[in-house]
Each structure stands twice: as C-alpha cells, then as structure tokens.
Amino acid sequence: MITTSGLTKVYRSRGREFTALGGVDLHVREGEVYGVVGQSGAGKSTLIRCVNLLERPTSGTVTVAGQDLTALAGRGPRASAELRRARSRIGMVFQHFNLLSSRTVQDNVELPLEILGLARRERERKALELLDLVGLADKARNYPGQLSGGQKQRVGIARALAGDPKVLLSDESTSALDPETTRSILQLLRDLNRQLGLTVLLITHEMDVVKTICDSAALMKSGRIVESGTVAELLATPGSELAAELFPVGGEPSGPNRTVVDVTFHGEAATQPVVSQLARTYNIDISILGAAMDTVGGRQIGRMRIELPGRFEENVVPIGFLREQGLQVDVADVNTPAPAAAPAEEGAK
Numbered sequence: 569m570i571t572t573s574g575l576t577k578v579y580r581s582r583g584r585e586f587t588a589l590g591g592v593d594l595h596v597r598e599g600e601v602y603g604v605v606g607q608s609g610a611g612k613s614t615l616i617r618c619v620n621l622l623e624r625p626t627s628g629t630v631t632v633a634g635q636d637l638t639a640l641a642g643r644g645p646r647a648s649a650e651l652r653r654a655r656s657r658i659g660m661v662f663q664h665f666n667l668l669s670s671r672t673v674q675d676n677v678e679l680p681l682e683i684l685g686l687a688r689r690e691r692e693r694k695a696l697e698l699l700d701l702v703g704l705a706d707k708a709r710n711y712p713g714q715l716s717g718g719q720k721q722r723v724g725i726a727r728a729l730a731g732d733p734k735v736l737l738s739d740e741s742t743s744a745l746d747p748e749t750t751r752s753i754l755q756l757l758r759d760l761n762r763q764l765g766l767t768v769l770l771i772t773h774e775m776d777v778v779k780t781i782c783d784s785a786a787l788m789k790s791g792r793i794v795e796s797g798t799v800a801e802l803l804a805t806p807g808s809e810l811a812a813e814l815f816p817v818g819g820e821p822s823g824p825n826r827t828v829v830d831v832t833f834h835g836e837a838a839t840q841p842v843v844s845q846l847a848r849t850y851n852i853d854i855s856i857l858g859a860a861m862d863t864v865g866g867r868q869i870g871r872m873r874i875e876l877p878g879r880f881e882e883n884v885v886p887i888g889f890l891r892e893q894g895l896q897v898d899v900a901d902v903n904t905p906a907p908a909a910a911p912a913e914e915g916a917k
C-alpha cells in the first residue's frame with residue numbers, strides 16, 4: 569500500500585548538508601497498522617512528511633496505493649492538481665492537532681471538503697457523519713478551545729478522514745495525551761483500521777503504542793531503518809532490539825561463569841515443564857532470573873530468563889534441547905561487564 573524505495577532527504581542550510589534520510593525502503597501492506605519508532609532526530613517525521621510529499625525527497629520513490637507520488641509535479645503550496653488530489657486521499661493526524669480555534673468543530677472537519685470543492689449540504693452531511701464515527705456527534709457546534717485533548721485529537725482524526733483516504737499517517741498523535749486518553753485514541757485508530765480497511769502508518773516513540781495496535785514495526789536510527797517486520801517476526805528474531813524493547817525481561821546473572829538464556833514462548837506453550845525436564849535430563853541447577861507474560865500485537869507471549877551454570881560452550885547441548893522443544897532461545901550477552909549507564913541524552917524523549 570505504501571512503498572518507499574531508496575528514499576533520501578538531504579537538508580541544505582547555510583552551505584551545510586544534513587542527511588535526514590539515508591536510503592529508506594519501507595513497505596506497508598494494505599490494511600495493516602505499521603509503527604515506526606526511533607529516538608528523537610532519527611528522521612521519523614521527515615519520513616512521514618516525505619510519504620505524503622509535504623517534503624520532497626532528495627532521491628528515491630514513494631508509491632501510495634499504486635501511484636508513484638514522486639513522479640507528480642510541484643511542491644509545497646505549488647503542488648500540481650494531481651499531487652493535491654493524491655494527497656487528499658492520504659489522511660494526516662498531528663501531535664498538536666492543528667485545529668483552527670476560530671472555527672467550530674464541524675467547520676474544522678469541513679475545511680478539507682471546502683478545499684475539495686464540495687457543496688455546503690454535502691460537506692455538512694459528511695462532517696456530521698465523521699464526527700459521529702469518532703464519537704463526537706454532540707460537539708459539532710463547540711469550538712476547539714472547549715474540548716479536552718483527546719476530543720481535539722478525535723476532531724483531528726475526523727478531519728483526516730474527510731477525503732475518504734485509504735491511508736492514514738499519524739505523527740505522534742498520542743504524545744500530548746495522558747495514558748488513558750492515549751488508549752482510547754489508539755482504540756479508535758484500531759477500529760477505523762478494521763471498519764474502513766484503513767492502512768495506518770504511525771510514528772511514535774512509545775513502545776506501548778506499538779504493542780497495543782501495530783501489526784508491523786520498524787526501528788529507525790540516524791535516517792535508516794535498521795529493523796523491520798511483523799511484530800510476530802520481530803519477536804522471533806534472535807537479538808532483535810525492537811523485540812527486546814517490546815518485551816523486556818530483566819534479571820542479572822548471580823555470578824561469573826554463568827550462561828543466561830532468554831526463552832520466548834507463544835500462546836499455549838509453557839516453559840515450566842520444559843525447564844524442569846532440562847534440569848532432570850542434564851542434572852543441572854537452573855535459576856529463573858525473570859519472567860513475564862504479555863499481550864503483544866494481540867497475542868499472548870511469555871518470556872523467561874534463566875541461568876545455567878558454566879560458560880556458553882558448556883551449555884551447547886542443553887540450549888539445543890530447549891530449541892528442540894520448539895522454544896525460541898536467545899543467549900543473553902551478560903558475561904561481559906555492562907558498560908556504565910550512558911548519561912541521559914539532552915532533549916531525548
């Protein structure tokens with residue numbers, strides 16, 4: 569549904585060049601919710617702004633719903649009619665809502681419909697229908713200043729849906745909201761994704777957002793995608809940084825010369841009997857350092873961190889045994905002393 573290939577963006581200012589995107593290949597399938605995460609400055613907003621051509625990429629292509637947007641002429645306010653039309657089919661939701669305070673809720677939702685040239689009756693009908701869809705039918709005549717943050721974001725979402733988009737882009741749309749409101753907005757996005765078959769590309773720095781609604785995710789670092797896949801694939805990828813952040817399991821080894829192993833199991837599988845079998849079969853003492861169950865991408869996942877006596881080389885056979893049981897096993901690299909915690913980054917979110 570959304571494909572970028574070799575997307576780069578180089579900003580030039582005062583004779584200096586800065587590469588905000590260094591060749592991004594992104595593939596978002598139709599009907600999925602896709603999350604892009606990464607630290608501040610990683611290039612997430614630049615990426616999403618390039619996807620709807622609010623920002624013209626330096627090189628590479630962006631295809632949305634089969635149409636190559638980069639081939640359409642114009643930029644910014646001088647976008648060609650074709651590009652405008654294509655863009656009206658891509659909804660965009662912003663962190664700070666971007667509502668016009670002098671217009672009523674209904675008039676805010678009608679704004680893109682005015683630009684599309686719809687007649688007043690038709691605009692009114694559409695706006696009220698959308699406000700109903702986002703649960704704000706009774707606020708049509710209010711002004712944005714009279715709404716809570718969550719309600720404002722619902723208006724932002726209704727407005728984004730005005731052009732009957734197939735694709736919704738969201739840049740940190742819940743970052744200004746409290747946790748409970750965040751949940752209700754995410755639920756709304758999920759419902760719209762299911763009801764309208766809407767493809768959603770969202771940018772976030774909150775892992776919880778990915779955990780709650782994303783089917784797939786990508787991790788961005790310094791203008792590049794360093795990991796991507798469905799949430800299930802990521803969780804099944806040994807050493808995946810995203811998986812570790814989506815589902816952290818802690819626990820420090822009790823001493824030197826130990827092998828620490830993270831065991832992941834999906835759905836029904838339980839590790840408990842496997843661990844006791846392992847202990848019996850190889851006559852070793854196993855300590856459980858940490859364990860957790862969680863729902864990630866709608867699936868029950870469990871993770872357990874266990875400790876085996878001896879170095880890795882001495883545990884190749886027991887680890888092989890765990891893998892044979894169909895469990896995902898990652899050997900945690902904890903024998904090297906952990907580096908001193910890095911000082912918190914200035915301005916990091």
Ligand SMILES: Nc1ncnc2c1ncn2[C@@H]1O[C@H](COP(=O)(O)OP(=O)(O)OP(=O)(O)O)[C@@H](O)[C@H]1O
Nearest residue numbers: 579581586588607608609610611612613614615773
């Ligand atoms: N118009 C611009 N001119 C020059 N540099 C820019 C411009 N816009 C963004 N950048 C730089 O590009 C990099 C990526 O910015 P971007 O806004 O995409 O990051 P981000 O991942 O969205 O960060 P955040 O999580 O803080 O929103 C940053 O280093 C930023 O300073």
Ligand SMILES: [Mg+2]
Nearest residue numbers: 612613614739
């Ligand atoms: Mg940003």
